[in-house]
Amino acid sequence: MFENLTKAPGDKILALMGEYAADSRSTKIDLGVGVYKDEQGVTPVMRSVRKAEERILSNEKQRLTSASPATRGYGAAVLDLVLADSIDRSRVRIAQAPGGTGSLWVLMQLINRARPGATVYVSDPTWANHNPIAINSGLKVATYPYFDPETRGVKFEQMLAALDRLGAEDVVLLHGCCHNPTGANLTDAQWDQVAESLVRTGALPFIDLAYLGFGDGIEADAYGTRKILSSVPEAVVAFSGSKNFGLYRERVGAAILVARNAEQAETTNSQLLNIIRGAYSQPPDHGAEIIRTILEDASLRAEWEEELAVMRNRMISLRKKLADAIRERSNSTDFDFVADHRGMFSLLGLTNDAVEHLKATNGVYMTGDSRINVAGIPEDRVGDLADAFLGAVR
Ligand SMILES: Cc1ncc(COP(=O)(O)O)c(C=O)c1O
Incomplete structure (x- = not known):
């Protein structure tokens, strides 16, 4: 049955995750994977979700x-x-x-x-x-x-x-x-x-x-x-x-x-x-x-909206910090777009060589098209990232 099948192309993000996991540098930074991360680098279970789950489990009578x-x-x-x-x-x-x-x-x-x-x-x-x-x-x-x-x-x-x-x-x-x-x-x-x-x-x-x-x-x-x-x-x-x-x-x-x-x-x-x-x-x-x-539920909804706002504001603030750090170092507004973008991602518009350089030299991982997940930026490493990005485009 299956002898005529050829191997399907592998998933690029999974391959990147594998490369990141195998990188032994403690300074490595993962901007590749497309999930939200908090300041600890964790994708949290929201409190409102936890509370809703507890309610569901205690009321549940059947699983039809x-x-x-x-x-x-x-x-x-x-x-x-x-x-x-x-x-x-x-x-x-x-x-x-x-x-x-x-x-x-x-x-x-x-x-x-x-x-x-x-x-x-x-x-x-x-x-x-x-x-x-x-x-x-x-x-x-x-x-x-x-x-x-x-x-x-x-x-x-x-x-x-x-x-x-x-x-x-x-x-x-x-x-x-x-x-x-x-x-x-x-x-x-x-x-x-x-x-x-x-x-x-x-x-x-x-x-x-x-x-x-x-x-x-x-x-x-x-x-x-x-x-x-x-x-x-x-x-x-x-x-x-x-x-x-x-x-x-x-x-x-x-x-x-x-x-x-x-x-x-x-x-x-x-x-x-x-x-x-x-x-x-x-x-x-x-x-x-x-x-x-x-x-x-009004109170769970209010709590969820607050938690969502925390995630959103964290991403907006990281965008601004990164754009500011690059502007301060380079005296140019070339990366200001990062602060104007919204959501989890920004496409930096770097060449494939620059993406590879960032990975090899700085341990900064992003997808091959130069998409970064801003939620993956460690707050205390914004300056290092700004230096790395400027190094890669020079
Ligand atoms: C633009 C876009 N659409 C759809 C999805 C799929 O969402 P889900 O994970 O809920 O299947 C994603 C997830 O990365 C996405 O980025």
């Missing part, structure tokens, strides 16, 4: 499969969080799904059922998994201009011009906030223009919302998603609770769909549920139950 993929309030709680009152809910359906990845997967499958072989336009560059998920779902992938390696900001005019050329048969994948890998994001005014473009062309917006609350706050980070969803007739959103609730391995997310009207929402949702049934039958429940418990 859930009756529907958006059970017991989880769906409504996530819709309140993501959409607030931006859109009439009769046109909206939500299915609990295994993480942002599982949500992307079932929504790509749904699009391929609706329009087999449609093209998904992704930002150049985008999260490395978008391409395989789309291709494995039967879709095609093309890119629209996004990151400007000169300014390290968004090439907005080129992006908009490309989006304006799309048609109603196309899909546009947008990062709702905290763009991965670049850290460069749209302003509210730019989101408004993207929404107008989508209304003009009729292309389907597909929003990947994996970092809600990691950028400038829940409301600010939801602006683009709400703007698009309140403007267009149809859209889909892949929500992840992995980062903002620190629930990575629980695999919790949601596939949200917005249809033209309630009737079409019902029909489209029946196809989505059919895809889910034929893929993994039921999503994992524990993470979703934690999120529901937190979002439905």
Whole structure:
């Protein structure tokens, strides 16, 4: 059976983690892995999550499969969080799904059922998994201009011009906030223009919302998603609770769909549920139950929002510290973009040689495209990092 298979390419991040683990230098710094870390370098279990879990465990009577993929309030709680009152809910359906990845997967499958072989336009560059998920779902992938390696900001005019050329048969994948890998994001005014473009062309917006609350706050980070969803007739959103609730391995997310009207929402949702049934039958429940418990309880929700703010503010402060340290040393504003970026990542725009040099000479690890995870910056090593980055670009 399997003799015709050739070896699939290995995962680059796992390979980088292996290299980092094998590096015996005590001064090494890991900016590669894409998980949040606190000042101790630990990815913490949030207190609100712990409390919700204790409550769930003490109340739990049985572990039957859930009756529907958006059970017991989880769906409504996530819709309140993501959409607030931006859109009439009769046109909206939500299915609990295994993480942002599982949500992307079932929504790509749904699009391929609706329009087999449609093209998904992704930002150049985008999260490395978008391409395989789309291709494995039967879709095609093309890119629209996004990151400007000169300014390290968004090439907005080129992006908009490309989006304006799309048609109603196309899909546009947008990062709702905290763009991965670049850290460069749209302003509210730019989101408004993207929404107008989508209304003009009729292309389907597909929003990947994996970092809600990691950028400038829940409301600010939801602006683009709400703007698009309140403007267009149809859209889909892949929500992840992995980062903002620190629930990575629980695999919790949601596939949200917005249809033209309630009737079409019902029909489209029946196809989505059919895809889910034929893929993994039921999503994992524990993470979703934690999120529901937190979002439905005023005091747990307040505690979660505070914890989320601590994570967010730590990343913003590390960005500023790094940009300041580089400016002080170099007298140039070349790295100021790090402070303007938002979310966990910044794409530094370094050459592959510079990335290799940082690894070999300084023990500073980042992905080959020069993406750094700012949450991995040790507070007391910001100066060393600034020196290393300047050394690598000289
Ligand atoms: C842009 C983007 N989308 C989706 C995901 C997937 O999230 P999850 O870990 O919940 O599957 C990630 C995770 O790294 C991501 O960066």
